[in-house]
Amino acid sequence: MGMTFAQKVLAAKAGLESVEVSQIVELEPDFCLSHDNTAAIAKTFKKIGVDRVKNPERFVIVLDHTVPAAQEKYAINHKEIREFVEAQGIKNFFDMGVGICHQVLTEKGFALPGKLILGSDSHTTTYGALGAFAAGVGRSEMAVLYATSKIWLKTPASFQLIVNGTLQPGVTAKDLILRIIGDIGADGALYKSVEFSGEAISAMDISSRMVLANMAVEMGAKNGYIAADEKTFAYVKDRAVVDFDPVYPDLDADYEEVMEWDASELTPQVAKPHTVDNVVSVEELAGMAIHQCLLGTCTNGRLEDLREAAAILEGRKVHPKTRLLILPASQEILMQAMEDGTMQKLVGAGGVLLNPGCGPCLGAHQGVLAPGEKCLSTANRNFQGRMGSRDAEIYLASAATVAASAVEGVVTDPRRFLK
Amino acid sequence: MSGTIWKYGDDVNTDVIFAGKYTYQPMEPKEMAEHAMEDLDPEFAGKVASGDFVVAGLNFGCGSSREQAATCLKAAGVKAVIARSFSRIFFRNAINLGLPVIELKEGIDEMKAGDPLDIDFTKGIVHHAGRELAFPALPPEVLAILEAGGLIPFTRKRLGVD
Numbered sequence: 271m272g273m274t275f276a277q278k279v280l281a282a283k284a285g286l287e288s289v290e291v292s293q294i295v296e297l298e299p300d301f302c303l304s305h306d307n308t309a310a311i312a313k314t315f316k317k318i319g320v321d322r323v324k325n326p327e328r329f330v331i332v333l334d335h336t337v338p339a340a341q342e343k344y345a346i347n348h349k350e351i352r353e354f355v356e357a358q359g360i361k362n363f364f365d366m367g368v369g370i371c372h373q374v375l376t377e378k379g380f381a382l383p384g385k386l387i388l389g390s391d392s393h394t395t396t397y398g399a400l401g402a403f404a405a406g407v408g409r410s411e412m413a414v415l416y417a418t419s420k421i422w423l424k425t426p427a428s429f430q431l432i433v434n435g436t437l438q439p440g441v442t443a444k445d446l447i448l449r450i451i452g453d454i455g456a457d458g459a460l461y462k463s464v465e466f467s468g469e470a471i472s473a474m475d476i477s478s479r480m481v482l483a484n485m486a487v488e489m490g491a492k493n494g495y496i497a498a499d500e501k502t503f504a505y506v507k508d509r510a511v512v513d514f515d516p517v518y519p520d521l522d523a524d525y526e527e528v529m530e531w532d533a534s535e536l537t538p539q540v541a542k543p544h545t546v547d548n549v550v551s552v553e554e555l556a557g558m559a560i561h562q563c564l565l566g567t568c569t570n571g572r573l574e575d576l577r578e579a580a581a582i583l584e585g586r587k588v589h590p591k592t593r594l595l596i597l598p599a600s601q602e603i604l605m606q607a608m609e610d611g612t613m614q615k616l617v618g619a620g621g622v623l624l625n626p627g628c629g630p631c632l633g634a635h636q637g638v639l640a641p642g643e644k645c646l647s648t649a650n651r652n653f654q655g656r657m658g659s660r661d662a663e664i665y666l667a668s669a670a671t672v673a674a675s676a677v678e679g680v681v682t683d684p685r686r687f688l689k
Numbered sequence: 690m691s692g693t694i695w696k697y698g699d700d701v702n703t704d705v706i707f708a709g710k711y712t713y714q715p716m717e718p719k720e721m722a723e724h725a726m727e728d729l730d731p732e733f734a735g736k737v738a739s740g741d742f743v744v745a746g747l748n749f750g751c752g753s754s755r756e757q758a759a760t761c762l763k764a765a766g767v768k769a770v771i772a773r774s775f776s777r778i779f780f781r782n783a784i785n786l787g788l789p790v791i792e793l794k795e796g797i798d799e800m801k802a803g804d805p806l807d808i809d810f811t812k813g814i815v816h817h818a819g820r821e822l823a824f825p826a827l828p829p830e831v832l833a834i835l836e837a838g839g840l841i842p843f844t845r846k847r848l849g850v851d
Contacts, residue, residue, distance in 0.1 A: 655728030
């Protein structure tokens with residue numbers, strides 16, 4: 271019997287011929303990410319009693335969650351991180367404004383095929399879009415990684431999610447992943463490694479693949495994986511910081527479950543409060559008033575998303591009864607969107623441009639909601655209270671659905687705006 | 690150890706256990722405990738007693754990797770979290786902080802808020818309403834971390850710092 275992607279990467283990193291499902295291995299990740307939680311991790315690191323971070327070149331630190339500091343406590347947090355980074359000689363440090371950590375690690379060439387990447391952030395799964403094994407961990411274990419470079423991981427069983435067919439105009443990777451999560455549930459892939467494949471996945475650009483891997487964690491998965499192909503190699507060609515060897519599952523690998531979807535039949539989808547698996551078609555919610563629209567985040571803040579929204583918002587205005595926040599995933603994306611005119615269209619329509627970062631998505635910074643308000647967001651979570659008031663509601667959708675709804679002030683099917 | 694039950698449903702996420710607005714503020718565990726479960730059960734933090742248990746359904750601790758979700762429960766006095774299943778990062782965080790997490794496939798439905806409960810960790814048995822519910826032992830690699838009181842004391846011992 272062959273091995274799945276997860277088995278192959280974990281076996282290779284542990285220096286073993288093979289690993290069985292549920293086998294616990296100790297290994298050294300290629301890269302580790304932490305962000306605004308680095309100050310807390312640094313404090314825990316000090317408790318270990320080791321003076322220096324081992325292999326500082328393997329650690330990447332990005333300030334993105336509460337930037338720029340909106341209050342003194344955040345400012346102190348950032349200051350402690352900058353001091354730690356300097357004292358420990360951590361070169362891969364990206365201060366506020368460069369972007370959201372998952373976009374930054376991808377753009378700066380750390381997210382590479384076959385690499386093992388761990389981050390003290392649950393959406394670390396994003397790098398699976400480029401063929402990496404990437405998973406979230408906690409703060410204490412990141413502190414131990416600083417000290418030892420080592421961690422234990424259990425080998426997950428794997429699901430194969432096959433998506434054939436073609437996504438129709440106005441239907442995106444976001445609609446697909448919401449439908450998948452709606453079908454299998456918020457714990458449907460608990461602790462599993464999920465491998466996405468099929469015609470519709472091969473046809474996707476890297477930006478769309480990142481949406482799938484990003485939200486793999488929302489069905490409980492340990493990691494999401496998409497096999498590296500020519501598109502992947504083209505993307506990483508001038509970005510990769512180190513050499514890499516792609517890892518592919520064996521053809522006779524053993525999957526716990528194999529599930530299939532037909533992209534051709536899919537329509538725009540929305541996840542209703544307060545769980546990501548509470549998914550219905552946009553049609554079912556059409557006409558519901560929305561007070562705030564959020565376009566951006568690590569899920570849908572890339573140039574492709576901004577363009578998709580701009581195509582709808584160009585020459586139109588954000589409805590006076592709603593407001594549109596624009597949160598590009600990185601400075602690189604923001605620059606591109608300014609160069610090609612996308613940002614002029616979005617801001618021209620009345621959108622409010624925020625600096626690249628995470629802020630509103632987790633209610634830590636800017637764009638929070640009042641009791642009774644409804645937000646339609648391109649982010650990945652709609653948990654109660656996540657964006658401010660626990661009496662507010664968060665709905666998740668694609669960039670196209672958010673843009674169409676911003677124009678109308680109510681939930682709107684973006685296919686109405688197709689030329 | 691014995692205490693009473695705080696009962697919740699499926700998919701209790703780490704945002705409702707410990708809100709994002711506090712996540713990036715430097716805070717001691719005692720202060721974190723004051724915000725525990727704020728967006729799920731605003732009464733919890735004020736009324737939970739040392740030795741109590743949190744009992745929930747499927748996928749407990751899903752969502753964000755924030756370790757404070759485990760820290761705040763432990764600091765509030767919660768002696769163990771019992772659930773039908775756990776989200777993997779919360780599970781790791783709890784072990785790493787020395788907070789026992791017990792996966793029970795049966796018997797959760799019968800557990801009601803306020804019920805007394807007792808856990809025998811040596812024998813791996815939860816005592817509730819006259820029933821004995823066995824739970825599986827953790828893998829030895831993981832149990833060693835919990836028994837050391839968490840990942841940091843475990844690592845100090847391993848590195849010979851202590």
